[in-house]
Every structure is written in C-alpha cells, then in structure tokens.
Amino acid sequence: MSAAPPNGTPAQGMPSTAFLFLIGAGFFMQGLDTTIVNTALPAIAAALGESPLQMQPVVVAYTLTMAMLIPASGWLADRFGTRQIYFAAILLFALGSLCCAAAQTLPQLVAARVLQGIGGAMLLPIGRLALLRSVAPEQYIAALATVTIAGQIGPLLGPPLGGLLAQSASWPWIFLINVPIALGGLWAVRRFMPEGKLDQAAPSFDAVGFLLVGACMVAFSLALDVPAGEHHDDWAMGLSAVSLAAALAYVLHARRRDNPLFRLGLFRDRNFGVGLIGNLVCRIGSNAVPFMLPLLLQLQLGFTPLNSGLMLVPAAAGGMIGRRMISGLIKRFGYHSFLSVNTVVVGLSIAAFGLIEPGVPLWLQIATITIFGASNSMQFAVMNSATLRGLDPADAGSGNSLFSMAQMLATGLGVTIGASLVNVLGSNLGSTAHGFSGAFVLLGVVTAFSALIFRRMRSPGSRPIKR
Incomplete structure (x- = not known):
C-alpha cells in the first residue's frame, strides 16, 4: 500500500473536524458491525427457522470476505484515488446492510453479508491511507488516535445495542442502523475528502x-x-x-x-513468521468467544438478548483499561516474558467460561469476562507489535497486509471451530450445555498452548509498541 500523499505533498497541520469525523464514522461502522450481530443471532435464527448453533456462516462470510479483499484495497486506492474507493466502500457496505435486513433465508443472509464484507474490507485500510495522504507526518499519530476512538466505541456499543434491537424491535434493525450513518458518510466523502490519487501510475497488481x-x-x-x-x-x-x-x-x-502480492522474504524475519503463526493459533480461541458467549448466556443461562449484550460490555471496558497498562508492563517485563504469561491468562479465562452454569454468582461471571477483555486486548496489541516491528520499511506495507488477512481469517476460523466443537461435543456428551463447557475448555487450552509458539520469538527489546 502506497504511503505517498496526494499531488505529492501532504497537507499541513491537522485536517478538518469534518474529515476526521468522516474517517471515524467508517471505523465506527466496521467496529459496530463486527460485534452487533453476535447477540442477535438466536433471534435471527428463530426468525429464519434455523438452529442458533448453525448460524456461524453469517459471521464467517463477512470476516472471510474482508480477509480476502484487504490486499486489494491499497492498489485500488492507488489506481482510482482514496475518495472514490472510500465512497464505493461505504456504498457497498450500506447496500449490503439493506440486503441483510431484507433476507428471508439463511443463504440470502450469508450472500448479503458477503456484499457487506466487500465494503467493510476497505473501510479501515482506506481510512488510514486517506489520513496518511492528507495529514502532515508529525500530525498523523494524533489524527489516527482521534479517529480510533470511534473504532473503540463501536465494539463497546455493539453487543448491548444488538441485544436491545433484537429484543425490543426486530433483528433487521441491527443492519438498518448502518444506513443513516452511511448516507451521511457518502455526502461527507464528496464534501470533505481529498481525491487522494497518485500523480504516477499505480503499480501492477498481482x-x-x-x-x-x-x-x-x-x-x-x-x-x-x-x-x-x-x-x-x-x-x-x-x-x-x-x-x-x-x-x-x-x-x-x-x-x-x-x-x-506477498514476498516470501517476509518470513526471513523470524519474529514475523513465528508471530504470524502464534497470532493465528491464539486468536482462534479469543475470536470464538464473542460468538459463543452470547449463545451460552441466552441458550443455557436464560439471559435476554439485551442482558447478554450488557454482559459483554465489561469485556470491552476491560480492554480499554488494559491497553493503558501495556507500555508500563512491556518496559518492566519485555515482550517475550509478557507474551509467555499473558497468553496463558487469556487461555485460562476462556477455559473458565466453560465453568459458568446456572448458580454461578453474577459478580464472578462479570469478573471472568472483565479479565478476559483486559488480557485479550493487551494480547492483541503486544502480538501485533512484536510481529511487525522488526520488518524492513520496504516490507512493512506487505507484512501488515498479510498480518491483517491472518487476523480476519482467525476470526472466521474461531467461529467455525467453536460452533463445530459445541455441536460435536454436545452430541457425544449428551447435552448442549456439556458441549459449551467442553468447547470453551478446549479453546482455552489451545490458546494457552500458543504461549509455547511465542517463546520461539527473539526478544525485541522494549521499544514503543504499535497499537
């Protein structure tokens, strides 16, 4: 992905508030959509006449489509300009949302999620690139931090909002809520976003x-x-x-x-190769939780959609708190020691969800969810930095693109493997409750096992991490 500014010169100073709001809206829509669906899946399943444990294609279709298209986003922006592609991304996301709301069967909903994923795949990378091409280098970090706040609000609001809409309105509204935001974004793109097209011809695409x-x-x-x-x-x-x-x-x-598309030389950097594998293994368990936990709360513990969504808020809040602790922990213990210990904490917290059953005190459930949220958020940030920080500048764009693909692939794999484990173990152990318990324990063990993979990383010191 090219980092060249439009017309050869980056804008000076911070961009307008409207431009930052526009990019933040894209971050918000993408962050909201990845979390709002999970708490509404039982309601969607009931409306479509499907089993809640067979709804994983709704999540997997979206994340897999995003993973596939991430590498093309940078080339498309170079070829047609960030404004044109960002406009198309929002438009496709909105059309996909409308198709999701109108779906009458599971295959129709999955197809609509693919269309939605095509737009969603470009929202974050093109938004970052638009900032990079419109902001002076010394202002880029501050501008990115500003719009990233919107991306953090989306996952915080997604679970309870999805539960509220599924419970008080109807499930199509979890998709229709994107439409007014997208319409405002389409107008703002034409009004406030620079064209962002390179002076020279775009490089050939593989x-x-x-x-x-x-x-x-x-x-x-x-x-x-x-x-x-x-x-x-x-x-x-x-x-x-x-x-x-x-x-x-x-x-x-x-x-x-x-x-x-991706140079094989990327894997000559040991930390990148090991980190990529470790991320993929670790994220399978972590990314299964947002899909499985609402199902456990609603199907086994009798929570309403809204209450199950509210139970996930401590995870998001814990994540925001955990990120503030990262720098101090890395300075004290280093990347290697931190990943070795924190990966086990994440795995144990996932396994602990398998012990949640009727009669477990509510405060203990909330404490477990909060610990998972905090440790998982720190895990993601440190894994990202330790994996990418050693790449040569010439490989940074390609390596980041491949890494982003692996992250989205791990989300789909986590949902697929988690649902399959619940179904298989539930059949073999005689009840869905036992299926959930066994699945969480196994996923926790796999996640903790990835600590052994991270131990093969060379200690990179204690330079500042990339969030």
Missing part, C-alpha cells in the same frame, strides 16, 4: 497471487465447516487438498514474480 491466496483461505475455511460424517469427510479432505495446492502454487508463483 491478480494471480490474489486469486491463489483467496482460494487457499476459502477452501481451508470451508473444509473446517464441513459436518462430520463419511460422505462429508471426503469433501473436507478434498477442500483441504485444494487449499494446500493453492498455497504451494502461490509459493511457486511468488518465486517467479518480481512484485508478488
């Missing part, structure tokens, strides 16, 4: 590499989502083979191409 990487991710995700059974096992093995073949084909392709 379309073949893009298709191979996309095929690898989609086939792998579908293979994990195939139900168990003799017939289905053949499908799962076939899809796994397709995923592996696409990965190997990309390696051969990248070796022959001068400017591949």
Whole structure:
C-alpha cells in the first residue's frame, strides 16, 4: 500500500473536524458491525427457522470476505484515488446492510453479508491511507488516535445495542442502523475528502497471487465447516487438498514474480513468521468467544438478548483499561516474558467460561469476562507489535497486509471451530450445555498452548509498541 500523499505533498497541520469525523464514522461502522450481530443471532435464527448453533456462516462470510479483499484495497486506492474507493466502500457496505435486513433465508443472509464484507474490507485500510495522504507526518499519530476512538466505541456499543434491537424491535434493525450513518458518510466523502490519487501510475497488481491466496483461505475455511460424517469427510479432505495446492502454487508463483502480492522474504524475519503463526493459533480461541458467549448466556443461562449484550460490555471496558497498562508492563517485563504469561491468562479465562452454569454468582461471571477483555486486548496489541516491528520499511506495507488477512481469517476460523466443537461435543456428551463447557475448555487450552509458539520469538527489546 502506497504511503505517498496526494499531488505529492501532504497537507499541513491537522485536517478538518469534518474529515476526521468522516474517517471515524467508517471505523465506527466496521467496529459496530463486527460485534452487533453476535447477540442477535438466536433471534435471527428463530426468525429464519434455523438452529442458533448453525448460524456461524453469517459471521464467517463477512470476516472471510474482508480477509480476502484487504490486499486489494491499497492498489485500488492507488489506481482510482482514496475518495472514490472510500465512497464505493461505504456504498457497498450500506447496500449490503439493506440486503441483510431484507433476507428471508439463511443463504440470502450469508450472500448479503458477503456484499457487506466487500465494503467493510476497505473501510479501515482506506481510512488510514486517506489520513496518511492528507495529514502532515508529525500530525498523523494524533489524527489516527482521534479517529480510533470511534473504532473503540463501536465494539463497546455493539453487543448491548444488538441485544436491545433484537429484543425490543426486530433483528433487521441491527443492519438498518448502518444506513443513516452511511448516507451521511457518502455526502461527507464528496464534501470533505481529498481525491487522494497518485500523480504516477499505480503499480501492477498481482491478480494471480490474489486469486491463489483467496482460494487457499476459502477452501481451508470451508473444509473446517464441513459436518462430520463419511460422505462429508471426503469433501473436507478434498477442500483441504485444494487449499494446500493453492498455497504451494502461490509459493511457486511468488518465486517467479518480481512484485508478488506477498514476498516470501517476509518470513526471513523470524519474529514475523513465528508471530504470524502464534497470532493465528491464539486468536482462534479469543475470536470464538464473542460468538459463543452470547449463545451460552441466552441458550443455557436464560439471559435476554439485551442482558447478554450488557454482559459483554465489561469485556470491552476491560480492554480499554488494559491497553493503558501495556507500555508500563512491556518496559518492566519485555515482550517475550509478557507474551509467555499473558497468553496463558487469556487461555485460562476462556477455559473458565466453560465453568459458568446456572448458580454461578453474577459478580464472578462479570469478573471472568472483565479479565478476559483486559488480557485479550493487551494480547492483541503486544502480538501485533512484536510481529511487525522488526520488518524492513520496504516490507512493512506487505507484512501488515498479510498480518491483517491472518487476523480476519482467525476470526472466521474461531467461529467455525467453536460452533463445530459445541455441536460435536454436545452430541457425544449428551447435552448442549456439556458441549459449551467442553468447547470453551478446549479453546482455552489451545490458546494457552500458543504461549509455547511465542517463546520461539527473539526478544525485541522494549521499544514503543504499535497499537
């Protein structure tokens, strides 16, 4: 992704309040949409005549689409300008939201989520790029911090708002709420956003590499989502083979191409390779929680949609508090020691959700959720920094793009694996309650295991982290 400013010169000083509000609105919509759906899934399932534990494609379709399209966002901005692409992103997101609200069946809803994900994939990266091309370098961090606040508010409001709308109105409103925000954003793009188009021609895009990487991710995700059974096992093995073949084909392709989608040389940086794998393993458990916990609260503990959404607010609040503690902890213990210990804390807190059952005091449930939120937020921030901070400047853009793809892929994998574990364990152990308990414990163990992966990272010292 190019960092060149429009017309060759970045604007001086801070941009207008309206411009910052516009970028923040994109961060807010994306952050809200990734969390608002989860608490409403049981209500959506009931309306569509589906089982709540079969609703994971609603989440996976959105996150997988975002993961696939992230690498293309920078090239599209270089080719057509940040204003044009940001306008298209908001428009597609709004159209996808309308289609979601109008869906009458699960396949229709999944297809609409794909359309919504196409727009959502470009909101954050193009928003960051628009800031980078419109703000003086010395003002960029302050401007990004300002709009990031909106991104933090979205996940904080998402769960209770989704529960409130599902309980007091109807589930389509969790998607329709995006429309007025998007309409205001479309007007503001035309009014306040610079064109952001490069003077020189955009570099060539590795379309073949893009298709191979996309095929690898989609086939792998579908293979994990195939139900168990003799017939289905053949499908799962076939899809796994397709995923592996696409990965190997990309390696051969990248070796022959001068400017591949992702340079293989990225993995010469040990911390990047180890960190990428560690992130993927660790995030599977962490990203399963926002999907599974509302289902546990509503289906097993009898919480209303609104109350289950309110129970997730401590996780978001704990996350905001935890981020303020990171710098001091890293300075005292270093990246290596922090990740080794905090990863285990995250895993234990996930496993603890498996012990929540009727009769467990409410304060203990809230305390467990808060500890998870704080430790998980710190984990994400430190993992991100430790993985990316050692890359050469020439590889930073490509490495960040690949890392962002892995993050979104892990979200989909977490939801798919979590739902599959509940279904399989529930069938084998005789009840859905036991399925939830066993799934949380197993996911917690896998998350804690990733601490062993992070121990292979070289200690990078105690330079400031990237949030």
